[in-house]
Amino acid sequence: MMTRYFSAILAFLITALPLGAMAQDGYAGSWQLNMQEPVSPILREIGTFHDLLLWIITVITVIVTALMLYACFKYRRKKGVKAADFAHNTVIEIIWTIIPIVILIVIAIPSFTLLYFEDRIPEPELTIKTTGYQWYWGYEYTDYDDLEFLAYPIADVDIDESKGQRRLLSTDNPVVVPVDTNIQILIAAADVLHAFAVPAAGVKKDAVPGQLNETWMRIEKEGTYFGQCSEICGAGHSYMPIEIKAVSKEAFNAWAKAQGGKLKPKTTLEDKGL
Numbered sequence: 001m002m003t004r005y006f007s008a009i010l011a012f013l014i015t016a017l018p019l020g021a022m023a024q025d026g027y028a029g030s031w032q033l034n035m036q037e038p039v040s041p042i043l044r045e046i047g048t049f050h051d052l053l054l055w056i057i058t059v060i061t062v063i064v065t066a067l068m069l070y071a072c073f074k075y076r077r078k079k080g081v082k083a084a085d086f087a088h089n090t091v092i093e094i095i096w097t098i099i100p101i102v103i104l105i106v107i108a109i110p111s112f113t114l115l116y117f118e119d120r121i122p123e124p125e126l127t128i129k130t131t132g133y134q135w136y137w138g139y140e141y142t143d144y145d146d147l148e149f150l151a152y153p154i155a156d157v158d159i160d161e162s163k164g165q166r167r168l169l170s171t172d173n174p175v176v177v178p179v180d181t182n183i184q185i186l187i188a189a190a191d192v193l194h195a196f197a198v199p200a201a202g203v204k205k206d207a208v209p210g211q212l213n214e215t216w217m218r219i220e221k222e223g224t225y226f227g228q229c230s231e232i233c234g235a236g237h238s239y240m241p242i243e244i245k246a247v248s249k250e251a252f253n254a255w256a257k258a259q260g261g262k263l264k265p266k267t268t269l270e271d272k273g274l
């Protein structure tokens, strides 16, 4: 029974690992094991932190397994050998307290740095407010007058894969954003908890009714990036995808104009006499 279980895992790893290299841009490929290709600084930092943790956990697992195997064989019951009966060893107790503290500090410093890095961008160049509804997303480009829309998934029968559309991921109104721009994302919810998540940009934040959450992204590569609501929010939870189209700044301006979006005059504190 156990052998069959382990050979199933082994078979999965052998098949999955080479295929894992077939990662696609903007969405998870079949059998993909690792994270998506980063297109925003946040996901790159998350990847670096993930690799650090992977090293730490691998080294700990190897050392502990080796130690256990060694102890099992070396101190197994043998004829004529009397077991030692001491119970304490001050030196070893100090060592196994200090080492975990050091490991936790090594993890905590980059972890908190990353949390604050993801939290907000000091000088956003564009702001998009997104609102989660049961079951679709609404978007407002708050720097513009009258640039807001709702985005619903495209029905299975209407999906055209030749146009790059993907089932349960493509929407009728993709969120168009300019590349190389600091985009502040404000996240709200109108009814229940949702979560706004775009894996390729390393973005995932809860949408909470009565609260405005914030995160940011800076997409460095033109393309289409998909995400999904990531907080179980009811019967239609799997039908509220997020589709982001990153285009050049010129193409973005042309799109905003075509949508009827008029840029609001920027107001600074100085303009208000403060």
Ligand SMILES: [Cu+2]
Residues within 6 Å of the ligand: 132, 133, 193, 194, 195, 229, 230, 231, 232, 233, 237, 240
């Ligand atoms: Cu939702």
